[in-house]
Amino acid sequence: MWCHRLPHLQRQLWHLLKGGIVCQNFQQPNFKSLFSLTIHRHHTASKSLNCVWQQHEDHFELQYANTVMRFDYVWLRDHCRSASCYNSKTHQRSLDTASVDLCIKPKTIRLDETTLFFTWPDGHVTRYDLDWLVKNSYEGQKQKVIQPRILWNAEVYQQAQVPSVDFQSFLETKEGLKMFLQNFLLYGIAFVENVPPTQEHTEKLAERISLIRETIYGRMWYFTSDFSRGDTAYTKLALDRHTDTTYFQEPCGIQVFHCLKHEGTGGRTLLVDGFYAAEQVLQKAPEEFELLSKVPLKHEYIENVGECHNHMIGVGPVLNIYPWNKELYLIRYNNYDRAVINTAPYDVVHRWYTAHRTLTVELRRPENELWVKLKPGRVLFIDNWRILHGRESFTGYRQLCGCYLTRDDVLNTARLLGLQA
Ligand SMILES: C[N+](C)(C)CCCC[C@H](N)C(=O)O
Numbered sequence: 001m002w003c004h005r006l007p008h009l010q011r012q013l014w015h016l017l018k019g020g021i022v023c024q025n026f027q028q029p030n031f032k033s034l035f036s037l038t039i040h041r042h043h044t045a046s047k048s049l050n051c052v053w054q055q056h057e058d059h060f061e062l063q064y065a066n067t068v069m070r071f072d073y074v075w076l077r078d079h080c081r082s083a084s085c086y087n088s089k090t091h092q093r094s095l096d097t098a099s100v101d102l103c104i105k106p107k108t109i110r111l112d113e114t115t116l117f118f119t120w121p122d123g124h125v126t127r128y129d130l131d132w133l134v135k136n137s138y139e140g141q142k143q144k145v146i147q148p149r150i151l152w153n154a155e156v157y158q159q160a161q162v163p164s165v166d167f168q169s170f171l172e173t174k175e176g177l178k179m180f181l182q183n184f185l186l187y188g189i190a191f192v193e194n195v196p197p198t199q200e201h202t203e204k205l206a207e208r209i210s211l212i213r214e215t216i217y218g219r220m221w222y223f224t225s226d227f228s229r230g231d232t233a234y235t236k237l238a239l240d241r242h243t244d245t246t247y248f249q250e251p252c253g254i255q256v257f258h259c260l261k262h263e264g265t266g267g268r269t270l271l272v273d274g275f276y277a278a279e280q281v282l283q284k285a286p287e288e289f290e291l292l293s294k295v296p297l298k299h300e301y302i303e304n305v306g307e308c309h310n311h312m313i314g315v316g317p318v319l320n321i322y323p324w325n326k327e328l329y330l331i332r333y334n335n336y337d338r339a340v341i342n343t344a345p346y347d348v349v350h351r352w353y354t355a356h357r358t359l360t361v362e363l364r365r366p367e368n369e370l371w372v373k374l375k376p377g378r379v380l381f382i383d384n385w386r387i388l389h390g391r392e393s394f395t396g397y398r399q400l401c402g403c404y405l406t407r408d409d410v411l412n413t414a415r416l417l418g419l420q421a
């Protein structure tokens with residue numbers, strides 16, 4: 001049932017105002033057809049504060065704050081915030097969910113002011129504030145984005161005139177850090193200026209917002225075109241747009257780049273908003289968007305150069321979306337590192353190539369390309385789950401340092417500063 005409705009829901013998923021904030025355009029799905037059979041004869045109803053509720057045989061229905069919500073009874077028992085069920089100091093559940101009768105139904109329900117009281121067969125009372133229920137209901141979540149973003153092409157990004165943050169203000173002030181993170185969350189890229197061009201100072205920056213994610217490339221890495229590792233990154237060749245570490249089960253969340261030296265020509269960095277391109281696919285060919293979010297693929301890193309021996313495999317679709325609101329949260333796109341496709345039958349494979357082509361066409365539109373020249377002192381943070389990067393071929397000596405960051409910890413820092421993440 002859910003699957004049939006998918007393309008329909010997706011079409012109304014995002015409303016894009018020429019590079020404006022992505023917001024969800026929702027519509028009440030037709031619940032009547034899904035649930036009308038289950039209404040109990042002896043339902044009770046109550047009306048106050050524009051709040052209407054009904055006790056159905058297998059669920060509790062609540063209309064409040066312009067939202068129709070349906071709650072499972074086990075859910076209502078499981079989320080009880082009473083002192084014996086929930087430890088409000090640790091914010092952890094004490095209740096053993098497995099001890100709840102799966103057929104549980106409340107003995108009585110009553111509304112007092114803005115609080116609903118459920119009395120369970122054993123006498124235990126659970127209270128819920130109406131606003132808490134709205135905030136925590138499926139129907140409430142379905143209408144919300146987890147991460148507000150501004151999708152961009154080159155023009156949108158340039159016209160936004162997103163300010164860079166100064167090294168000092170980033171390290172020493174809460175305001176500087178917060179502004180940096182807000183821009184990073186909205187655009188998926190952000191710059192810090194006036195950074196002393198050393199690996200140590202770059203590391204300091206990274207540690208201010210997250211934990212450094214150590215990988216097969218080390219903790220802080222430092223690279224030049226010496227082919228010290230078995231990867232094209234370690235040459236002077238051009239690199240087409242891609243995301244990194246697609247061959248990890250969880251690709252690195254953030255990439256930090258600091259160009260410490262370049263004596264030569266070329267070597268500009270290319271940045272493309274993968275979510276903007278995916279949004280175009282969703283608008284033009286929703287079934288292709290869906291396919292890219294459904295077909296799992298492998299990416300692979302095989303290295304045998306000098307002392308370095310590695311074989312990494314990561315599995316996942318190109319587009320990763322949250323199933324309840326269809327919000328895109330991760331793009332895995334690296335044509336160099338994509339492994340043999342053996343996770344889908346031939347006919348799906350052909351449709352996948354078509355969808356991949358559509359996405360690639362969007363990713364390659366010149367108007368979607370943002371070109372920047374990395375310079376000593378200017379550190380670039382890239383959301384590796386959203387923004388693709390590449391580089392122009394170059395001549396001469398070029399030294400880049402940087403690291404990967406864990407995404408959870410960047411978001412943690414952002415949330416602690418009061419940002420939505
Ligand atoms: C950034 N650093 C030079 C350390 C690693 C580069 C990794 C390159 C790899 N093909 C990938 O896209 O993941």
Ligand SMILES: O=C(O)CCC(=O)C(=O)O
Pocket residue numbers: 233239244269389390391400
């Ligand atoms: O050399 C560059 O500018 C970037 C190379 C690259 O894609 C990488 O290191 O991940």
Ligand SMILES: [Fe+2]
Pocket residue numbers: 233242243244389
């Ligand atoms: Fe890369």
